[in-house]
Amino acid sequence: MKKSHIIGIAMIIISAIILITAVGDMSTYATLEAAKKSGDRVKIAGVLAKNKPMEYNPEKDPNWFSFYLTDTENKTEKVILLKPKPQDFERSEQVILTGSYENGIFVADEVLTKCPSKYKDEEIALRKKSSNQSRQ
């Protein structure tokens, strides 16, 4: 058997081990319910509950933002994000949070928001009449 074959086989075995252990790094998107039960660090996909209050007061703490998230099981709950409020959050189509339950509330430290694409076929921007200018 050639040396390179041995090394090749060794690499394949190592990759297999790595990929098996890497399963722990992957998960399905959790739901609020499941995250609460397990207490694990998970990713939750959901949408912003637009009729519920959002709380962000950078004067008090710029790294604290709370809002209501509706998960895939249609459960809505208040969650906390330990980051400044993402730009354009109100218009997001989907919110993905990474975090875990702490003292009965889901606390996330990573967020990804998916926004509707800038251009949609139906939206053709028309010229507006020039509006009055104002200072201040």
Next chain:
Amino acid sequence: MEEIQYVNEHLWPGRIGNFALMLSFCASILSAVSYYIHTNSKTEKKWDKIGRSSFFVHGISAFVLIACIFYVMYHKMFEYRYVIEHASDDLPMKYILSAFWEGQEGSFLLWVFWHVILGFVFIRQKSKFEAPVMCIISVIQMVILTMVLGVYVGVGEWVYKVGSNPILLLRDTIDLPLFTNAEYVSLLQGNGLNLLLQNYWMTIHPPTLFLGFASTAFPFALAVAGLWTKEHKAWLAPALKWSLFSGAILGIGILMGGAWAYEALTFGGYWAWDPVENTSLVPWLILVAGIHTNLVSKSTGYSIRSTYMFYLLCFLLIIYSTFLTRSGILGETSVHAFTEMGLELQLVFFVGLFTLIALYNFIKNYKGIPAPPKEEAFLSREFWMFIGSLVLLFSGALISFSSSLPVFNKIIQFFDPEYVGRVIKDPIPHYNKYQIWIAVFIALLSGIGIFLRYGTPKKNLKPLFVHIGRSTLISIALVILFEQWLGLYVWQYRVLMFASAFTVVSNIDYLISFLKGNLKMGASVLSHVGFGLMIIGVLASGLNQEVISSNRFAMTGIMEDQKLGSSITLYSKMPMFMNGYWVTYSSDTLENHIRTYTLDFRKVDENNKTLEEFTLYPNVMYEKDFSKVAANNPDTRHYINRDIFIQVSGLPPSKRDIELAHAQEDTLNYIPYEVAVGDTFETERSFAILNSIDYLPGHRDYDSEENDLGVGLNFSFREKKGDSTYNAQPALGLSGNLIYQYPDKMNRLNTKIRIKEAFFEEMYTAEENLNYEGHILKQGDQIKFNDYSLTLKEFDRNPEDPNYQKEDGDIPVAAILEVEHEGRLKELKPIYVLRKNRPFSVKAYDPELGIHIRFSNIFPKDESFEIKVAKDNRVFDKVPVEIAENVPATDYIAMEAKIFPGINLFWLGSSLMMFGLALGFIRRRKLKS
């Protein structure tokens, strides 16, 4: 239906463009077919001429198509779909290129463009592989052009749209009621280029990256050509040249992406293991593996099979990456993929077709590829290089596997619709934990391998061990030194640091001992040193990032386990101390739709002694209508050994959205007050006093150039509780016929004050309401007017006055009058002008004295002059103002500041790596084979 005659449409660029597109597409087919026949035929050797001319026609018409698209974009012809999607009236010319390749169609054409240029270069080289290589390139071109064809293919009920055509009219792509209007073109307005993409990186990064992509097609095509013509050795030399070029360019392209992310975007680093980044890195890794086996095979005859495999795989991975980033399959796992646009099937076809071409040729000819019967010696360079390449392949496979998770999810879901897709929870640690071992291996292999030679090793191994031993000792010392500077924290990182230092030291050792400092021969040495330095830079900047913007005292008690946030709130003009820096948000200015913040940093030692002072200017960009913040651009201060990176991470609501600001203003409860100068009065929260009236208002936004006339008030407010005093300077300004309010706000007092506009009329009397009184006087005379006294001092024949614009033939003369009023003395200069024998006068006015003077006539006979005087009817004794309290503060920001130590090692190392590749290319470019 009656045909509508549209007005202002420009149809000819579309017609030319579409013709060029079709011609280019057909020519690529003809070129592919001709070159194919030429390659396969043993007797007919004329088909290459047809292939060559067709490729030429294909290339030129592709250029014409691109030129047409540029033409319509440059002239903002919004009747074209691609223009309305990607350009707008206010898009600066310098971003036209960016707008062109912002869309999928434009970037496909950019790719086509580079293939054409490189194809022309290849044809000029008169390679013996011209026919098979150009056949493959033509097929690639044909497939890419289908992405922009925009034709419908139908069989019975089933209709499929092939590609998306960028040179179609908007009205040909969608149906809108708007198109019943013959003048619809004048109503259109472009969507414009995403503000995030409006910077120079967007101009330079895509073309570089696509040149990198395009250049990988040539090693691929040469590999196919080698298999096809069974010339298993002759293709190796040209392939090496092309892949060195490709490695350098693709690498630079990827690095530019990292630099963009780091410099201008707020990703907070240069690499985030995002699927889009990964799928361009993996082909590069495979290409580099191929370069190594290519070198081996050229020198020793070993590894020809792996060279084939790597070059074939590299281009397949490029197409796979195209599929991932453009099909929309990455969805939420990536922050910067294209949005989907119905090209999925075509992209799958693209990947599938070339996988088949590669596999067919490789498997069919595998047995015929020569390989030396004896295995490589253990201590030979070729063996270590081969192992290194396998490690790179291994790295690429791991990265690809994880990045392809969304693809696996889709495939499993196809068979099992119930299946819930999986995602990687925390990508960065996931990738890092495996890739650090790859880096360790690569560094050690390249550090030792460089001292080995091709073929049978020397008998005497002592010098080898001396060199390795020496490098080991120096590297250990470097690890210790590094830990004096920054932390490595765990043994794994110490091992990585050691390995990286080892490759740097031993490669430099090799350069000095064997190459005698000849850099020209040392392309590989430079690349390996670069690799080591880059990893050291990663360890320095990645592990030792330090957040400045946290204030342990201000942030306690929010979370149990104290995950300290990395943003901090800064109030205007209130210095805040954070980790050795005093930071002051001193001002912000809004220009167009960009608000730039001025942040002053003062670094101090333990005794609060200033060590260093500097200012940084991060900004936020608003959407055109100020409805939201579109982007925030960080600012970075660079040092040799570190960067200080800051960004504005949060704004008060009213500064984020103009609607919110208006809504907030509407909820304020303004209470009217009437106050006289010197009066003290009481509001809910303060005692206030009107100190004085100002005729040149001191309000920060008041601009005497913009306003014809203004008045300001100076107030002092003393807070009832707290006892602090604040000043406010509200103002009114007159510009043309409009009166503007300049309210003033005391953020700390949460109070806003404005002057009622009516006051302006009480202050200043309009011209038509003035009662002028005429006086005749001579030079030196003094007259009385109410309680003013005026003296005619002298004349000025070259008067200057903002209200008087001199014209040719004018004869102006100004009377210089000294005016005295209540102890104040002023000089005023009304002007008398003769223009074409017709006289008129330019008034002199002093807002403080409230006096209007006109120089209305000259009587040359007795040298006397007529002056008309009027005064403002100032009837007020009190100023009407309005004060609102409990106003939310708007003068703060949330700021994030980080230190990236040693980041320059990363940039230096990675650039050196690419420079090494480029040097290898330049050295070989001149060689014939």
